[in-house]
Amino acid sequence: MRSIKSLFVALFVALPAFSQVGYIPSEANQKARAEFEDARFGIFIHWGIYSILGDGEWAQQVQNLPYAEYSRMAAGFYPSKFDAAEWVSAIKGSGAKYITITSRHHDGFSMFGTKASPYNIVDATPFKRDIIGELAKECQRQGIKLHFYYSHLDWGREDYYPLGRTGWGTGRKIAAEGKKEHPATPLKRSYLDFMNTQLTELLTNYGPIGAIWFDGVWDQDAFSREEQPKIWNLYEQYALIHRLQPSCLIGNNHHMLPFEGEDIQIFEQDIPGQNEAGLSGQEISRLPLETCKTMNNSWGYNMKDKNYMSPAGVVQYLVRTAGKGANLLLNIGPRPDGTLPEEALARLKTLGAWLKVNGETIYGTDGGCIDKQDWGVTTQRGKTLYVHLLPQADNPLPETLQLNIPKAQNRLKAATLFAGGEKIPFKQTSKDITLTLPTLDNAQPDIILELTFAKEL
Numbered sequence: 001m002r003s004i005k006s007l008f009v010a011l012f013v014a015l016p017a018f019s020q021v022g023y024i025p026s027e028a029n030q031k032a033r034a035e036f037e038d039a040r041f042g043i044f045i046h047w048g049i050y051s052i053l054g055d056g057e058w059a060q061q062v063q064n065l066p067y068a069e070y071s072r073m074a075a076g077f078y079p080s081k082f083d084a085a086e087w088v089s090a091i092k093g094s095g096a097k098y099i100t101i102t103s104r105h106h107d108g109f110s111m112f113g114t115k116a117s118p119y120n121i122v123d124a125t126p127f128k129r130d131i132i133g134e135l136a137k138e139c140q141r142q143g144i145k146l147h148f149y150y151s152h153l154d155w156g157r158e159d160y161y162p163l164g165r166t167g168w169g170t171g172r173k174i175a176a177e178g179k180k181e182h183p184a185t186p187l188k189r190s191y192l193d194f195m196n197t198q199l200t201e202l203l204t205n206y207g208p209i210g211a212i213w214f215d216g217v218w219d220q221d222a223f224s225r226e227e228q229p230k231i232w233n234l235y236e237q238y239a240l241i242h243r244l245q246p247s248c249l250i251g252n253n254h255h256m257l258p259f260e261g262e263d264i265q266i267f268e269q270d271i272p273g274q275n276e277a278g279l280s281g282q283e284i285s286r287l288p289l290e291t292c293k294t295m296n297n298s299w300g301y302n303m304k305d306k307n308y309m310s311p312a313g314v315v316q317y318l319v320r321t322a323g324k325g326a327n328l329l330l331n332i333g334p335r336p337d338g339t340l341p342e343e344a345l346a347r348l349k350t351l352g353a354w355l356k357v358n359g360e361t362i363y364g365t366d367g368g369c370i371d372k373q374d375w376g377v378t379t380q381r382g383k384t385l386y387v388h389l390l391p392q393a394d395n396p397l398p399e400t401l402q403l404n405i406p407k408a409q410n411r412l413k414a415a416t417l418f419a420g421g422e423k424i425p426f427k428q429t430s431k432d433i434t435l436t437l438p439t440l441d442n443a444q445p446d447i448i449l450e451l452t453f454a455k456e457l
């Protein structure tokens with residue numbers, strides 16, 4: 001019989017092959033993390049057969065649409081106006097550095113050609129084109145990174161079992177049997193294998209992929225945080241991804257502190273540290289951060305939702321996110337014909353024009369050493385602090401600005417307006433700086449002051 005010690009050693013040696021426990025990101029991964037943080041801005045795309053219904057990506061769940069009928073929409077999905085080059089140009093023009101697209105959402109429909117299920121864009125639609133493949137090629141051609149959203153939960157498959165808190169009205173046999181209690185078992189092996197097969201396809205057939213963005217773990221909220229990695233077999237899945245593409249980052253929108261093996265931390269509809277939408281109460285980790293956010297109130301195309309943030313509001317949101325040291329992943333829900341809504345395109349243009357001039361104060365910066373204030377936020381790089389004054393209709397800008405920097409022995413050498421370079425008078429006593437502001441154009445979404453210090457901040 002083998003001794004306990006040798007068994008332990010054997011286990012320990014074997015562990016890294018199938019587990020992410022004790023995960024140490026590879027060099028390639030660390031480089032990708034740094035690039036991700038420098039990017040600061042990406043565009044999210046929620047697109048699937050649900051777009052036909054024009055009622056968001058949750059239509060199947062919200063309206064309790066049976067899979068047998070819902071899935072027939074695939075045979076009528078023909079996005080005749082889809083043009084990957086047009087999408088990528090519009091997105092690149094916004095200043096975004098990466099695109100995250102739904103490869104498979106909760107309805108289980110794959111937007112790529114997959115051998116793991118016939119329920120996919122190539123085999124189940126008359127369109128027959130692998131839009132993920134077309135997008136991947138175009139992203140490579142135009143030099144922008146591609147990330148894949150991938151749903152952990154599934155509203156159609158019988159082997160997505162045990163069911164979670166959603167998907168009880170989509171006509172599955174298991175739901176009809178009314179098994180509402182959660183047996184304390186992991187998800188079915190066949191389902192976990194199916195996901196790993198698809199992830200292997202996604203990471204083998206489309207060139208370098210910047211990140212896999214998981215969503216849906218929250219569906220199994222009957223299980224504790226400790227149980228989650230086990231029931232989903234997350235460590236095995238994460239190890240597979242890092243083995244296939246070491247630089248591929250893993251993010252999981254589970255609304256908790258990250259698990260081992262994850263490379264970025266995601267916040268939904270809120271800047272880290274703020275929790276207005278109620279999905280971002282988790283602590284902030286030391287991983288690169290990303291906030292995903294809709295421009296209106298829907299992820300997937302919603303015909304009636306015209307409740308868009310103003311273009312200036314979108315710029316301010318990007319600046320606020322950067323001020324917290326996080327990336328903004330701003331969402332668009334394309335129409336079923338393959339076009340991007342004009343409201344979204346207009347905001348992409350505004351962002352692009354703004355970033356062209358002011359990108360230096362956002363890309364490659366860290367969150368500023370001065371936390372958010374009534375007047376706005378700060379970003380920083382090296383010895384430079386960018387003070388972003390964000391005018392609000394109900395909150396006029398002050399005439400003098402008091403700043404409290406963290407280190408007393410850091411002398412402010414110069415303060416100027418970022419646009420035009422006008423000098424701004426200031427006084428400094430130890431950590432306290434007082435700036436006397438000139439008359440400012442409050443119609444701008446962001447008035448930036450550039451403060452140069454003697455030492456690194």
Ligand code: GLC
Binds near residue numbers: 057058216253268292
């Ligand atoms: C939520 C929604 C999902 C959406 C995601 C994007 O988890 O359930 O539909 O894709 O947020 O952040």
